[in-house]
Amino acid sequence: MEIVNWIIDSLLLVVHVFFSFAPRLVGLTILASATGAAMLWVFGRTGNQERMNQVKRRVQAGLLELRVFVDEPAISLHAQRGLIAANLNYLALALRPALWMAVPMALLLIHLEAFYERAPLPLAEPALVTMRMTADWIPSAPPPVLITPCNVAILGPPVRVAASREVSWRILPYSPVSDKLLFRFNSQEVAKWMEAGDRQRYVTGRRVRSRWEAILSPGESRIRSNFAEWIEIRYPSAELRIFGFHVNWLVWFLIVSMAAALLLKKRFGVVI
Amino acid sequence: MKVCLALLTVAFLMTSACANHATRAAGKRMIVLGIDGMDPVFVETHFVDLPNLNQLRQRGSFRRLATTIPPQSPVAWSSVITGMDPGGHGIFDFVHRNPTTRMPVSSMAETTEPTRSLAIGPYLIPLSGGGVRTLRAGRAFWQTLDEHGVRSSVIRMPANFPPAECEADSLAGMGTPDMTGSFGSFSFYTDDPAEKREKVPGGQIVRISLRNGRAELAIPGPPNQMRSDHQATSVELAVSVDPTEQTARFDTQGRQFILQQEEWSEWVQAEYSLIPHVNSVRGTFRVYLQQAHPYLRIYVSPVNIDPEDPALPISTPRDYSRKLAGAVGPYYTQGIAEETSAFRAGILSKAEFLVQSRKVLADNLKMFRYELERFQDGLFFYYFSSVDQNSHMLWSRYDSDLLEIYRAVDRAIGQAVAKAGTDTPLLVISDHGFAPFNRAVHLNSFLMREGFLALDDPSKTGDEELFTHVDWSRTLAYAIGLNGVYVNLEGRESGGVVPEADKQMVLERLAKRLAEFKDPDTGEKVVERVYFPEEAFRGRNLKYSPDLLVGFRRGYRASWQTALGAVPRVVLEDNVQAWIGDHCMASDQVPGVLFSNRPLRTDAPHLWDITASILGEFGVPKTNGMIGRSVF
Numbered sequence: 001m002e003i004v005n006w007i008i009d010s011l012l013l014v015v016h017v018f019f020s021f022a023p024r025l026v027g028l029t030i031l032a033s034a035t036g037a038a039m040l041w042v043f044g045r046t047g048n049q050e051r052m053n054q055v056k057r058r059v060q061a062g063l064l065e066l067r068v069f070v071d072e073p074a075i076s077l078h079a080q081r082g083l084i085a086a087n088l089n090y091l092a093l094a095l096r097p098a099l100w101m102a103v104p105m106a107l108l109l110i111h112l113e114a115f116y117e118r119a120p121l122p123l124a125e126p127a128l129v130t131m132r133m134t135a136d137w138i139p140s141a142p143p144p145v146l147i148t149p150c151n152v153a154i155l156g157p158p159v160r161v162a163a164s165r166e167v168s169w170r171i172l173p174y175s176p177v178s179d180k181l182l183f184r185f186n187s188q189e190v191a192k193w194m195e196a197g198d199r200q201r202y203v204t205g206r207r208v209r210s211r212w213e214a215i216l217s218p219g220e221s222r223i224r225s226n227f228a229e230w231i232e233i234r235y236p237s238a239e240l241r242i243f244g245f246h247v248n249w250l251v252w253f254l255i256v257s258m259a260a261a262l263l264l265k266k267r268f269g270v271v272i
Numbered sequence: 273m274k275v276c277l278a279l280l281t282v283a284f285l286m287t288s289a290c291a292n293h294a295t296r297a298a299g300k301r302m303i304v305l306g307i308d309g310m311d312p313v314f315v316e317t318h319f320v321d322l323p324n325l326n327q328l329r330q331r332g333s334f335r336r337l338a339t340t341i342p343p344q345s346p347v348a349w350s351s352v353i354t355g356m357d358p359g360g361h362g363i364f365d366f367v368h369r370n371p372t373t374r375m376p377v378s379s380m381a382e383t384t385e386p387t388r389s390l391a392i393g394p395y396l397i398p399l400s401g402g403g404v405r406t407l408r409a410g411r412a413f414w415q416t417l418d419e420h421g422v423r424s425s426v427i428r429m430p431a432n433f434p435p436a437e438c439e440a441d442s443l444a445g446m447g448t449p450d451m452t453g454s455f456g457s458f459s460f461y462t463d464d465p466a467e468k469r470e471k472v473p474g475g476q477i478v479r480i481s482l483r484n485g486r487a488e489l490a491i492p493g494p495p496n497q498m499r500s501d502h503q504a505t506s507v508e509l510a511v512s513v514d515p516t517e518q519t520a521r522f523d524t525q526g527r528q529f530i531l532q533q534e535e536w537s538e539w540v541q542a543e544y545s546l547i548p549h550v551n552s553v554r555g556t557f558r559v560y561l562q563q564a565h566p567y568l569r570i571y572v573s574p575v576n577i578d579p580e581d582p583a584l585p586i587s588t589p590r591d592y593s594r595k596l597a598g599a600v601g602p603y604y605t606q607g608i609a610e611e612t613s614a615f616r617a618g619i620l621s622k623a624e625f626l627v628q629s630r631k632v633l634a635d636n637l638k639m640f641r642y643e644l645e646r647f648q649d650g651l652f653f654y655y656f657s658s659v660d661q662n663s664h665m666l667w668s669r670y671d672s673d674l675l676e677i678y679r680a681v682d683r684a685i686g687q688a689v690a691k692a693g694t695d696t697p698l699l700v701i702s703d704h705g706f707a708p709f710n711r712a713v714h715l716n717s718f719l720m721r722e723g724f725l726a727l728d729d730p731s732k733t734g735d736e737e738l739f740t741h742v743d744w745s746r747t748l749a750y751a752i753g754l755n756g757v758y759v760n761l762e763g764r765e766s767g768g769v770v771p772e773a774d775k776q777m778v779l780e781r782l783a784k785r786l787a788e789f790k791d792p793d794t795g796e797k798v799v800e801r802v803y804f805p806e807e808a809f810r811g812r813n814l815k816y817s818p819d820l821l822v823g824f825r826r827g828y829r830a831s832w833q834t835a836l837g838a839v840p841r842v843v844l845e846d847n848v849q850a851w852i853g854d855h856c857m858a859s860d861q862v863p864g865v866l867f868s869n870r871p872l873r874t875d876a877p878h879l880w881d882i883t884a885s886i887l888g889e890f891g892v893p894k895t896n897g898m899i900g901r902s903v904f
Contacts, residue, residue: 047710128521139485140515156532158523161512163486168521170530234528 005055005218008111013202016115024200025242025252028116032253035108036260038270039101043261044270047097052271053119055093094272107215109250114219116249118203119238121173121196126155130168131183132229143167144185144227151175152196173197178196181231188225194233206232282480300422301696302889303688304653304882306352307681308345308430308446309660309855310702312336312865318675322862324686328700328867339704341808342755342821343859345446345660348703348879349430350650354410355883355898357815359809362409363431365753367835372766374739376752376836379816380431382404395547396500402433404584409813411895413883414651420892423650424777427643428636430529430655430703433607434585443593444586445655448607450574450652451494451583456606457574457789461489461511464567474613482568486512490526491572493544493555494583505544505589508557511570518564523627531561534624538632539602541578553583562624571619574683577605600642603635610661615850622850623845624850625665626673633658633680644691651886654688656681663706667853692848692869697889697904701882702864709854711791712831712847713798713824715751716839721902722785724749724778727839730838737836746767749819752837754830754856757782758816779804779820786822791844798844800825802860823858830856871904 019027065079072264121127131144139162146169148154155170171181174195183190195203204219208230214222223231240249265272279677310337319326328334340348340358342365351362358364362844367376387401414424426432430446450456458475462584469477480487493505518533522540529537537559555575560798561570577583579593579602584603597603609632615625633656634742640654658677661853668673672888692698717733719725726746739750744760745766751757759775762768770778783802791798801823805814808821829847833840853875855862866877874881880900887894888902 126530128530130528156530157514157517157519159514159517159519159530160536161485161513161521162515163512168528265505 002214002221003101004107005111005214008107009114009218010200012111012115021261023141024116024238025240026239028249031112032256033152033260035105035253036257037264038272039105039257040261040268040272041265042101043097043272044268046100047271048093049271052090052093055086055090056153056271059083059090062086106162109253110174110216111218112249112253114202114204116238116240116253118205118235120199120201120203121177121233121235122196123173123175123196123198126170128168128234129171129181129194129231130166130234131231133165133167133227134227135165137227139165144183146171147182147184149177149179149181149194151177152179152194181233183228183231185225185227188227190223190225190231192231192233193220195235200238203235205235206230226252274380277755286642299649300890301647301649301692301884302651303647303692303696303698304625304651304886305685305688305698305700305829306349306429306653306654306655307659307700307702307865308657309704309706310351310678310681310700310865311663311705312863313705314674314678315865318380318678321675322334322678322682324682324689325700325867328685328689328698328869332698332867335866335872335875337701337864337882338876339859339861339862339864340845340879341803341823343704343855343857343862344754346431348864349446350408350410351434351879352701352703352882353408353429353431353436355413355887355894355900356410357809357811357899359805359811360410360810360813360828360897360899362407362816363814364817365383365756365855366820367753369752369758371758371764374752374765374837376738378447379407381433381449383453391500393650394499394501396498402497406434406436410897412438413886414438414440414442414653416887416892416895417651417890420890422890422892425643425647425651425654426653427639428655428657429653430607432867435588435897438588440588441592442588443596444605444607446607448577448586448605450576450586450606451553452492452575453494454574456611456613457492458610458611458614458619459489459492460614461487461570461572462567463487465570469617472613472617472619472780474619475619476579477619480568482513485515486510487568489570489572490555491542491575491706493542494553494574496546498546498551504629505546507542507544509518509540509572511568512565513568516565520564520568520570522559523694529559531559533561533564535762536560536610536628542575554578554581555583560620560624560628562620571611571614573611576609579603579605588895596639596642600638603639604632608657608661609635609833610657612661612850612851615665618850622670626662629658629662629677633677634663637680637684641687644687647691651890656684659702663853664766664851665853667706668708669852689869698867698869699882699885700865700867701879701904703879704855704859704864705862706853706855707826707857707862709829709847709852710827711793711798711829712845713828713834714831714835714838714840714843714845715757715822717841717843718786718789719749719751719757720839721843722782724782725839735833735838735840737833737838739837739839742837742839750781751822751830751834754819754821754835755821755834757820757822759819775819782820786820789830793844797825797826798828800861821853824856826857826861828857829854866903868903870904873899876904 062079062083069075107163126251137159143158153172158167158169192207206217207220208217209223340351350363354361363379368379383404386398388399390397414426415438424440426442428445433444433448435442460477461480489504489509495502511519515709521530539556542555545550556578557575559569579597610629614620660676726743727741728743747760748835759770760768762771786799789798803821807818881903884900885902
């Protein structure tokens with residue numbers, strides 16, 4: 001799984017670097033358009049286009065029937081039944097391409113979070129770093145030692161949360177940082193990447209130990225040491241402004257990718 | 273034809289009049305700073321430490337500013353707002369009483385229920401009506417300025433909740449409630465077995481128990497207006513305490529923060545659900561970790577209305593509070609933001625209170641500088657609460673701490689003087705001064721001793737509020753609020769026994785007794801003056817006026833128990849609470865201050881003259897009911 005994560009991240013980083021001269025919106029829009037086109041292609045290749053065309057014609061016929069025989073209740077009712085059946089048929093036909101698309105799309109969106117969901121830590125504002133310890137952790141024992149880059153301060157002692165096996169630190173970056181936090185415990189070490197400053201960049205929220213969780217938390221390799229299950233930095237949400245309005249990046253991504261698919265369907269010869 | 277000509281002439285005259293006002297007001301500027309509770313004697317004693325006020329005195333003018341009867345902030349600031357005396361604007365105290373039930377009610381605003389609503393299960397969807405409205409009569413001076421095309425910014429004006437409707441930028445000040453609808457209800461959570469109390473004035477004390485180092489605190493929010501039972505809302509704040517260190521982590525609604533011992537959090541936003549996933553309101557609060565070990569002690573401030581998404585109107589235009597928060601960050605919206613109640617209750621120490629009150633002042637100064645910087649023309653009014661609230665807790669005992677607050681405000685005044693330059697008139701006013709509060713007077717106990725009030729069982733004296741044991745069939749008069757005495761009048765009070773014809777006789781007898789009232793410990797007179805509203809006020813809006821207003825001598829004040837209708841055993845006792853300074857006395861004992869960068873025409877200005885001066889400066893005529901004269 002780590003290899004898959006690495007490949008997707010590398011591809012996205014290339015796109016990100018390529019469009020780094022422009023506002024984030026530009027990269028996101030181009031990425032969404034390309035995704036829309038790719039998904040359209042997958043839809044065309046994996047769906048039964050002939051059957052879909054037939055079903056669409058049945059829907060059109062049903063709609064025409066409704067308009068023409070508006071004064072004939074029996075025919076209208078029959079047409080409505082036909083429409084419902086055709087729609088169900090269409091959904092069934094769309095299921096196969098949807099299943100083909102679901103996994104790569106979900107993976108892509110998870111990876112895009114690191115680019116568009118999170119913003120680096122603001123300077124001179126405290127932030128929380130939390131480590132979930134493994135089950136054999138004793139809360140009353142001394143906590144892991146956190147070593148920060150020179151431009152990041154640790155505010156006070158950590159809090160050991162017995163109920164959830166967590167240790168939380170408060171850190172304060174006072175100049176831009178793109179460096180590692182180092183945690184030392186029982187002569188073992190583990191690191192977590194941190195980002196702080198104004199410039200939007202690749203920001204990973206959580207580094208994990210479990211293989212399954214690594215799917216949901218890509219961006220950093222899995223934790224190898226056996227004292228921590230995950231390490232998380234609470235980053236603020238990134239802002240995406242379109243015409244002065246705050247828009248969630250995911251909403252914009254889905255709108256643009258769907259619009260791209262609709263615009264390109266004739267050129268690709270795909271029925272959707 | 274004649275009719276047409278007449279109409280044209282009238283139209284021409286009206287247009288000319290408006291144009292004339294606009295021309296006179298165009299480009300004019302004025303700055304007014306309201307410093308609640310700034311005392312003339314304290315200022316005179318410390319002029320050397322207050323260079324900007326001293327300079328204003330030397331280069332401009334300094335007078336004592338006569339205050340209202342009674343000298344209470346909502347009353348006094350309402351006079352500044354309207355240019356009327358209390359008989360005009362109808363505010364006589366922090367609390368009025370409902371004549372029928374004799375229960376205390378807010379004097380400044382009232383909430384009304386929707387007139388039509390749709391019931392769906394336990395929920396009640398309001399369809400029309402309902403809301404909150406001011407009880408102050410008269411037009412606010414900035415509404416009048418607005419009508420004449422004068423722009424104004426009126427920031428944190430007291431007794432202006434909900435804010436007077438107009439185009440001006442305004443933010444409500446003292447009188448703005450917290451999310452629970454009170455003037456400020458704090459919550460204190462502890463597992464300390466020594467803390468036995470549950471309710472204290474201004475807050476609640478909640479017993480908690482830690483399980484595996486964790487406890488869940490319910491932070492109270494507003495009553496749910498969307499439910500027929502108005503069930504109280506709350507949000508959960510989970511606290512996890514470190515096993516040995518004096519530090520804890522807090523989790524609420526997806527947000528986390530860490531506090532060390534004796535540390536305040538930043539503002540925490542809380543979303544109170546009214547209809548799950550459909551409707552909610554937002555509040556903000558601050559958390560103070562007083563102690564983590566050996567016992568957990570957590571103080572949570574009253575939940576303020578969130579300025580970024582206010583649940584109630586706190587500004588005009590409505591989105592002004594949001595814009596302000598965007599510019600200066602989140603801020604206190606609660607009218608009285610200093611945590612005096614917690615200090616009084618012994619939950620916060622003096623040092624802790626000072627830290628918190630400095631946060632309020634810092635908030636205030638940040639907003640002041642931002643708005644002063646933005647100010648271009650028209651009127652700029654800004655209000656500071658810190659001198660008043662700190663004087664209540666520090667007066668005459670901790671002068672150096674109080675002087676620090678005066679100094680901070682003096683620096684702000686210096687910035688306003690610089691902004692005003694030579695062409696802009698500047699006024700610095702306070703609504704009243706201060707005096708020590710050494711002895712607490714239980715007015716209801718005095719009334720009982722003098723035969724004006726009776727209990728159903730004379731042994732049932734005590735601190736029980738709301739006249740619990742009063743026998744109304746044998747009671748002629750009762751006290752509620754901080755300066756008011758009411759006759760138990762037949763036809764007005766439910767079960768009233770004093771006929772209208774006897775009212776004056778009862779009042780005169782009572783006034784005589786009050787004038788003779790002496791402190792048995794010192795032999796001093798307790799009451800300086802007694803005021804009859806018909807004589808004291810020019811206005812006749814006396815619906816909520818007390819029948820008699822008691823002007824205490826310096827050092828004496830109505831007790832807290834009196835304010836809410838209790839009848840303790842003794843008539844007078846030493847004030848041993850942390851609230852050691854006050855001003856609810858005879859008004860001539862506690863005048864305010866008036867500084868200006870211009871010469872003043874009058875030697876004895878009054879609060880309502882300020883209103884006339886502001887309108888006069890912009891060439892705007894006084895409105896009906898205004899009684900002041902310009903000081904320039």
